[in-house]
Amino acid sequence: MTPEPSSYSTRELSSRTWGDFEKLFRKKSKWGGCWCMIFHRLGPLPKSERRRLTKEQRVGRDRRDKKELIDKGSSHGILVYSDEEPVGWCQYGPKWELPRIDSGRIYKELSLDNEGKKLWRITCFWVDRKYRGRGAATAALKAALNSIKKKGGGLVEAYPATHKGFPADWFGNLSMFKKEGFEVVAPFGKSNVLVRQTIMP
Numbered sequence: 001m002t003p004e005p006s007s008y009s010t011r012e013l014s015s016r017t018w019g020d021f022e023k024l025f026r027k028k029s030k031w032g033g034c035w036c037m038i039f040h041r042l043g044p045l046p047k048s049e050r051r052r053l054t055k056e057q058r059v060g061r062d063r064r065d066k067k068e069l070i071d072k073g074s075s076h077g078i079l080v081y082s083d084e085e086p087v088g089w090c091q092y093g094p095k096w097e098l099p100r101i102d103s104g105r106i107y108k109e110l111s112l113d114n115e116g117k118k119l120w121r122i123t124c125f126w127v128d129r130k131y132r133g134r135g136a137a138t139a140a141l142k143a144a145l146n147s148i149k150k151k152g153g154g155l156v157e158a159y160p161a162t163h164k165g166f167p168a169d170w171f172g173n174l175s176m177f178k179k180e181g182f183e184v185v186a187p188f189g190k191s192n193v194l195v196r197q198t199i200m201p
């Protein structure tokens with residue numbers, strides 16, 4: 001039976017929890033091996049490299065690169081557990097760790113002022129299908145904000161979808177960010193918005 005949201009626990013992504021991260025991401029069969037590397041890179045791989053490597057090789061490379069970043073302490077995220085089973089994930093990190101957003105046209109056009117504060121991003125969620133709609137993503141978001149607070153806080157931004165079922169729901173849903181005190185700053189594409197909140201240490 002699927003548990004109630006209150007029964008979830010969370011842990012920080014680290015070399016110690018790598019095995020759980022791997023287990024969770026191997027469940028994401030539809031995504032054919034996404035290892036949450038997209039936002040760590042400035043842009044897509046050059047065409048020549050994409051042609052040279054098979055899909056399997058690209059996925060293997062993403063997995064290795066992710067592990068390397070985690071071991072260096074340069075990749076952050078929250079794993080959500082139901083009992084000891086990893087069932088959900090949320091990626092967060094300082095701006096420099098997730099630079100892909102900066103290279104997007106919409107983001108550049110917004111020319112946002114960071115008010116001299118350290119900028120954090122929350123870029124990706126994924127919840128095991130069996131556990132969706134039961135608060136796992138919400139638990140991940142709360143834990144990510146708590147981690148950011150412990151790390152000194154700052155300006156936190158995210159890019160959630162405005163309605164359930166909209167594309168790009170890996171950014172999470174607006175209602176869950178609003179419940180945590182985020183405010184909408186600007187539209188971010190057709191179905192998403194950019195939200196921000198200052199988290200004090």
Ligand SMILES: CC(C)(COP(=O)(O)OP(=O)(O)OC[C@H]1O[C@@H](n2cnc3c(N)ncnc32)[C@H](O)[C@@H]1OP(=O)(O)O)[C@@H](O)C(=O)NCCC(=O)NCCS
Nearest residue numbers: 125126127132133134135136137138164165169170173175
């Ligand atoms: C979007 C997603 C993370 C939500 O996780 P969840 O654990 O079901 O979310 P929660 O139960 O904590 O609910 C949070 C809010 O999101 C809403 N929500 C649930 N599913 C959603 C969806 N598919 N799209 C948008 N919002 C959704 C809920 O209604 C809730 O809002 P409410 O409090 O106003 O009712 C989950 O559906 C998912 O993993 N989708 C696939 C994302 C993906 O493909 N990621 C991989 C990219 S490589």
